[in-house]
Amino acid sequence: MSFVNYHTKEVNCKIVYYGPGLGGKTTNIQYIYQKTSSQNKGQIITLNTENERTLFFDFLPLDLGEIRGFKTRFHLYTVPGQVFYEASRKLILRGVDGLVFVADSQVERMEANLESYQGLERNLAEQGYDVSKVPMVMQWNKRDLPNIVPVEDLRFQLNKRKFPEFEAVATNGQGVFDTLKMVSKSVLLNIKGGLE
């Protein structure tokens, strides 16, 4: 559902950060917000519960430079990770151009990771997406914590489709921009041209 305006030569893309609750989706967006110069970002919108869990979505518009003459604008969204917000997650996935699945590397969160990823595939399929063709990047977050699952196990359990993957510590920014750059590239390459 990316939007290409040939007259103004602008490309708008929607990227959604998906994953289990407390996995670090909002932390990714907040880090990107902190590190982006003020003229290139809009307001960050967070719709939280009173204990700062994402209630509906976080939203960050990013105006970047030009690529091949097209000005690029990325709309970054997170979904609420908690299991009972499934209806909200489905809504936010509408019109998505690219996805980052933020997995929590801790052993005790593997079941939540799996449940979330299976929900993502189910929700995408419900909306008519061919899951294998949606640009997606896997982020193995919280790699600085003790008691983490080896990357090989995360890959085996969650990345059977062999999407690009990055290790990350979103709290200090490690892997955050590598992930964003990769999904941005995949999304831009996936934009259908020629139609308006």
Next chain:
Amino acid sequence: MKSLNVVDKMKLILEPKRAGINARLFVTREDGITIYDSIQNQTTTSVSALVSGVWQASEALMGLAHPNQDVMEFRLGFDTSSQGIYLMPFSLNTKRYFLGAIYQDCINPGQLKRQVVMIKEEMDRLFASEFVTPKTKIQTMGREGFLFQEITDAEIDRLFSAGGI
């Protein structure tokens, strides 16, 4: 009108009306993309994202109680007697958009909402003949059907460095 893209169409219709309406007037595509905003600033894209979210949430809520309703007939309001938000959906070339107004210190909100309804009706009339306009092939670059043939990592790095990253 047919030869214009949707952004230019909205500008053509809505710009002359700005002076007569004491409100922020905007058009947002269903997925949160800004098509028109009478106040262009850093909140523009946020307005669009929130409008899209609030409409989708309301539609889902309505669907819980009464599934299979035609939501194109609905309006969405969030208001007091002098300030608020008013949204109306409309279609163009099978895509759905929202025409909206955000107003403050309004003496007669009813009149303002009526103005929004009239703009929407005018757009319906103007766009009626374009409803089945076939998509126009403008240009392709590189791989058949895709906008970009190839993007290098260096180009992506330059793109982000332009954003101060």
